[in-house]
Amino acid sequence: MALKNIMLGIDIGGTNTVFGFVRKSGVVLKEYSIPTQSKKPAKDLIKRIKAEISEFLKQNKKTYKLAGVGIGAPNANYYTGLVENPPNLKWGDVNLVEIVKDILGVPVRITNDANASALGEMLFGAGKGMKDLITITLGTGLGSGIIVDGKLVYGSNGYAGEFGHVCIDFRGRYCPCGKRGCLEGYVSATGIVRTAVELLGKRICPSKLREIPSNHITAKLIYDLALKGDEIALETFDFTSQLLGVSCANVAMITAPEAIIICGGLAQAGDLLLKKTKEYMENHLISNYKNQIKILPSGIKKGNSAVIGAAALAWKEFSNI
């Protein structure tokens, strides 16, 4: 019987690296998680990945063939294969594609995790069958991936899709990147907390949040209080939805996607975020764009999304999926 191709998806984080085998259908056959040990060289991490997966490949050598590897990593450049001085890793500039190719002996591609997510949604998630879509991943920050005519947009420098640092208010909040008014300072777990804290100063209504030191307030806590009717928490989600809605309209009028897919933990905030975001987006679209663009939550099971996204890159590159 012919061997079935599988792809290895690797998602490299500052603390842990997760990886796993993904079939053409998007099914994850096996998933692993190991500490990244970010102070050791990249080569060391890849050798440990090889050690972990060799058992599975040996046991299944009559069924599956590893056909390629897709990697999602911070500051990864699709064109060069480099991971360029990643913020949470002590690697400096390193050509991870070369290293993985040498150690695992199969074709390899790399991009950043947000781009990988976009491919994951198009191949296996909420964007299945679409040719034009955008994913926005809400976590501590805001990541994005842009797909135009079935292809991920990498741009002239390989770094396209930095939607988190688009300026939404040029007189606005300071961002750790050194600029002002970056979208990620408003629409992200961090941004939601900043909005709530600002509103505690601006409003005089009572709120449970007044009893908590501002550096202990979390987006999850604000969400839970919003469900209980806390005014500040509700206004926080309304303002977040407004800015996300305006920004979705803005990017929609640039690449005209069929859908904007919201990923990450906050995508679960349902009516409090996604429904309102859609309303605000519609208000900020010109007439020939209205009632066309969907706002959808991720269609990929939360725990698997990083590995599936990275593997989707390999499926996209090394097969005619």
Place this chain on the structure above:
Amino acid sequence: MALKNIMLGIDIGGTNTVFGFVRKSGVVLKEYSIPTQSKKPAKDLIKRIKAEISEFLKQNKKTYKLAGVGIGAPNANYYTGLVENPPNLKWGDVNLVEIVKDILGVPVRITNDANASALGEMLFGAGKGMKDLITITLGTGLGSGIIVDGKLVYGSNGYAGEFGHVCIDFRGRYCPCGKRGCLEGYVSATGIVRTAVELLGKRICPSKLREIPSNHITAKLIYDLALKGDEIALETFDFTSQLLGVSCANVAMITAPEAIIICGGLAQAGDLLLKKTKEYMENHLISNYKNQIKILPSGIKKGNSAVIGAAALAWKEFSNI
């Protein structure tokens, strides 16, 4: 001797329609301008175009062969061939591609004028040799065309690239489109006048502009006064450059173009606009984007740009240019 292919570029405006034959090199062989007569049906306009060009085609039938037509028109949809209820024409929804194909008997494509400009710059202008670029056309309004990986972005609805209606300030100026804070309300001939008028109220410095009714102030007048050192006029260009710079940074971080090309009359404003726009853009880019993206004035002779843009669409579609 083999016949040389030429393309006909047609740019349809509310008042006049210009068209002309363009060679593969981008050279315009002959250009025409006739009144659009927007109250008559579209078919009438195309028949008059045919009457105008037939003499040239007859005289040159041993040298040139008309291989295709590209059309730039307001509210034109690339996918459907429709011009959908164009604002300054009494046509309703009309399939202009079908009409032109029937009357001229050659392959036809259509898009809006701003998209056509982007193709013109890539094939024959400042974007020659680039695969990722954006054009911003500053006139009464603000039009844009986005090219990713050598292809114009049409998006899921055929209307991608409506950068003039991206919101730059959600508490900002009202726009005739019904929204607030649209970029075109700030960065366009109209927007520049609005900024100057606003500043006349905000500032107390003397200005020649105080002697002119606000509905007589023009962008050209403000430009001339800025060159003479008028404070309000200078601040107007500075603010315009700031908003254009922020917006260039924003769109750059989405599709990562090699260059943003500024077209239209205001592109000639040189140091007063383009140089400052570049400075403001750099201030609003994240570190891995800095010092990479060019801001360039159009590389196409002003009078020819509409016809060259429209013909570029035909060259792009109907040859392997």
